[in-house]
Amino acid sequence: MKVLFVEDEPVLMQEMLQYFGTQGHLCESATTYFRAVDKVTSFDYDLIVLDLRLPDGSGLHLIPHIKKKTYNTGLIILTANNTLNDKLEGFKHGADDYLTKPFYVEELNARINAVYNRKTLNNQHTKTFGGFALDTQMKTLSFNGEQVTLTKKEYQLLLYFLLNADRVMSKSSIAEHIWGDHFDESDNFDAIYVHLTNLRKKLARHSGIDHIVTVYGLGYKFFSE
Known part of the structure; x- marks a missing residue:
């Protein structure tokens, strides 16, 4: 699976890249909104893990760029606020799942696999x-x-x-x-x-x-x- 992680926290980014690299995934990263825009418009990904709070823009504004490129890309949003409004906004823009910080990478892995199986493999293993x-x-x-x-x-x-x-x-x-x-x-x-x-x-x-x-x-x- 080819995964793009959009996250500005260095420690969390390193933890995700290291963990999911050991799971056999091809991992790419972007730490800013504009770097993420460049990534999603230039390359294809099976799944994107997207932080909503980026230093130079909102992750929500990135979602239209993702959907314009391909509707098959799975999307999981990360939010530091466990609020209903954040979740509803994410789903309204086209997110497939969400996860509230802090979280265990093992749980993110389970959610990534579930979204990938549902969207790309149509639940056919x-x-x-x-x-x-x-x-x-x-x-x-x-x-x-x-x-x-x-x-x-x-x-x-x-x-x-x-x-x-x-x-x-x-x-x-x-x-x-x-x-x-x-x-x-x-x-x-x-x-x-x-x-x-x-x-x-x-x-x-x-x-x-x-x-x-x-x-x-x-x-x-x-x-x-």
């Missing part, structure tokens, strides 16, 4: 295609019940393709989602090719079908059937 089953909770892949070993990057690539099946995905969008917003194009484009080649071989070895095809000059396309 298993994604199936052509005899394959990808378990998004266990992060495992099987073919007709037989385990298929994937590396971490191969799993991330496959899930990303499954969530964007039958769409042409550019190399840039793949690299940003898997390696982060500040990827080095030359290095990561080579890495994309290596990981994709290995993933395609593993899928074809079991099913005899190449589910990922190159669309020359544009990127790659995943066929679920």
Whole structure:
């Protein structure tokens, strides 16, 4: 999961980045309103954790920028005030959940997973295609019940393709989602090719079908059937 944390408290930001990094998520950060605007308008995220009180603006004003980019991005707001008005304003603007400070990162993790499962995975923890089953909770892949070993990057690539099946995905969008917003194009484009080649071989070895095809000059396309 690619997550953007918008928070101006250094200690809390560091705690979230460290914890969620160990959970296997790709974490990005913004400590100001205007930095967050730049992030959400330039890049895509699966989920955004947004503090309402930022030093240079209100987090509520950031929500329209998020919704304009994509309606699929999950949004959890953080507020220091446990007031009904803050909660109602957040939900009115399009937030999926809220959490009052102070909080435990474990609770935030549970809420992040719940929003992601509901909005992105449609509460389906298993994604199936052509005899394959990808378990998004266990992060495992099987073919007709037989385990298929994937590396971490191969799993991330496959899930990303499954969530964007039958769409042409550019190399840039793949690299940003898997390696982060500040990827080095030359290095990561080579890495994309290596990981994709290995993933395609593993899928074809079991099913005899190449589910990922190159669309020359544009990127790659995943066929679920």
